Amino acid sequence: MAERIPVAILGATGTVGQRFVQLLDGHPWFEVVALTGSARSEGKPYAEAATWLLDTPMPAWARTMTVLPTRADVVTRAGARLAFSALPASAARTVEPELAAAGVWVGSNASAYRREPDVPLLMPEVNPDHIALVERQRRERGWPAAIITNPNCTTTGLTVPLKALAHAFGLEAVMVVSLQALSGAGYPGVPSLAIMDNVIPYIPNEEDKVEWEPRKLLGSLRGDEVELAGVTISAHVHRVPVLDGHTLAVSVRLRTTASPDAVAEVLASYQAPEATRDLPSAPRPVMVVRHEPDRPQPRLDRMTGRGMTTVIGRVRPDPILGIKFSVLSHNTIRGAAGGALYNAEWLARYLGWR
Numbered sequence: 001m002a003e004r005i006p007v008a009i010l011g012a013t014g015t016v017g018q019r020f021v022q023l024l025d026g027h028p029w030f031e032v033v034a035l036t037g038s039a040r041s042e043g044k045p046y047a048e049a050a051t052w053l054l055d056t057p058m059p060a061w062a063r064t065m066t067v068l069p070t071r072a073d074v075v076t077r078a079g080a081r082l083a084f085s086a087l088p089a090s091a092a093r094t095v096e097p098e099l100a101a102a103g104v105w106v107g108s109n110a111s112a113y114r115r116e117p118d119v120p121l122l123m124p125e126v127n128p129d130h131i132a133l134v135e136r137q138r139r140e141r142g143w144p145a146a147i148i149t150n151p152n153c154t155t156t157g158l159t160v161p162l163k164a165l166a167h168a169f170g171l172e173a174v175m176v177v178s179l180q181a182l183s184g185a186g187y188p189g190v191p192s193l194a195i196m197d198n199v200i201p202y203i204p205n206e207e208d209k210v211e212w213e214p215r216k217l218l219g220s221l222r223g224d225e226v227e228l229a230g231v232t233i234s235a236h237v238h239r240v241p242v243l244d245g246h247t248l249a250v251s252v253r254l255r256t257t258a259s260p261d262a263v264a265e266v267l268a269s270y271q272a273p274e275a276t277r278d279l280p281s282a283p284r285p286v287m288v289v290r291h292e293p294d295r296p297q298p299r300l301d302r303m304t305g306r307g308m309t310t311v312i313g314r315v316r317p318d319p320i321l322g323i324k325f326s327v328l329s330h331n332t333i334r335g336a337a338g339g340a341l342y343n344a345e346w347l348a349r350y351l352g353w354r
């Protein structure tokens with residue numbers, strides 16, 4: 001078997017960084033050669049720097065790795081060809097272009113570059129063709145490598161069913177109410193005194209992301225421009241006392257009328273484009289449609305398909321927009337580290353590395 005591709009995790013001590021460490025343990029294509037953090041963690045062994053929050057043990061190889069400063073020269077010296085970024089957007093804005101300019105490919109979770117016209121915002125089961133934007137990015141910026149991004153975690157869960165519906169029936173308008181898990185706010189995140197026994201109807205900048213990002217993901221690549229999808233989206237977001245798994249209540253107006261049974265059938269049978277179906281992190285299946293009246297539920301259903309499958313339930317008529325349903329998506333797996341890994345696998349195939 002070919003040697004594994006050396007990768008770095010930027011922001012490895014945080015909520016998403018830890019998921020990367022967990023999901024990259026034993027990954028068939030990638031091998032972690034560097035973990036980075038902020039000045040708080042620099043120079044410490046990973047086991048000391050990270051407050052491990054996951055229910056599988058910290059991998060032995062990670063425990064003793066020294067947390068490095070988040071700098072392009074350090075990551076390059078460690079030999080990484082690809083860097084997974086789990087940095088806050090402010091830190092990502094500086095270091096991600098420096099890495100791409102130094103020849104290290106970047107798979108970013110941060111929002112810093114998602115809206116740039118030459119940066120792919122990618123989900124391999126939705127818009128794998130948008131990867132071609134990296135050619136424009138390298139040409140126009142003069143970089144040997146490029147940045148690819150995955151969407152916001154709420155956008156991720158919403159866009160999977162929207163893609164299937166847009167393809168089958170056409171899509172005009174979407175109304176979404178989110179119930180978002182605490183892990184989406186990072187660590188230490190929302191203070192316990194603010195969230196226990198409570199719901200907070202505000203997450204900074206989130207509604208704007210959920211109303212815009214699906215339009216790029218569902219948009220068409222024309223030459224080296226993405227034409228945004230002409231769908232109107234309205235989002236109401238809430239933080240709720242759930243650890244992992246974002247729940248969405250979604251109503252849609254389709255271009256052609258469809259019954260709830262026809263919608264459920266389209267969602268359950270949706271497949272990723274052929275080229276991305278067999279990647280190691282591909283969701284299997286892309287969506288599951290549950291028929292019980294009280295599912296999906298985060299505690300019971302978030303690990304469906306190793307946390308990569310989007311779970312749908314309660315497909316029914318909506319008296320205003322036509323159709324409504326519930327969605328559950330694991331925010332730190334499909335919505336963050338797992339999604340970035342799936343993107344990087346698609347990039348590795350696109351570049352001929354695998």
Ligand SMILES: NC(=O)c1ccc[n+]([C@@H]2O[C@H](COP(=O)([O-])OP(=O)(O)OC[C@H]3O[C@@H](n4cnc5c(N)ncnc54)[C@H](OP(=O)(O)O)[C@@H]3O)[C@@H](O)[C@H]2O)c1
Pocket residue numbers: 010011012013014015016017036037038039040041042070085086087088089091109110111151152153183184185186187188331332335336
């Ligand atoms: N949580 C989710 O579900 C989710 C989903 C999709 C996207 N995202 C995005 O993913 C990114 C990470 O989110 P998170 O929830 O994992 O956040 P987090 O738990 O707060 O972790 C942030 C990480 O970045 C490091 N860091 C912070 N400031 C830094 C700086 N100035 N320079 C270098 N490193 C710095 C931290 O290192 P230290 O521990 O050493 O301070 C930590 O490793 C964010 O951009 C977020 O918006 C998160």
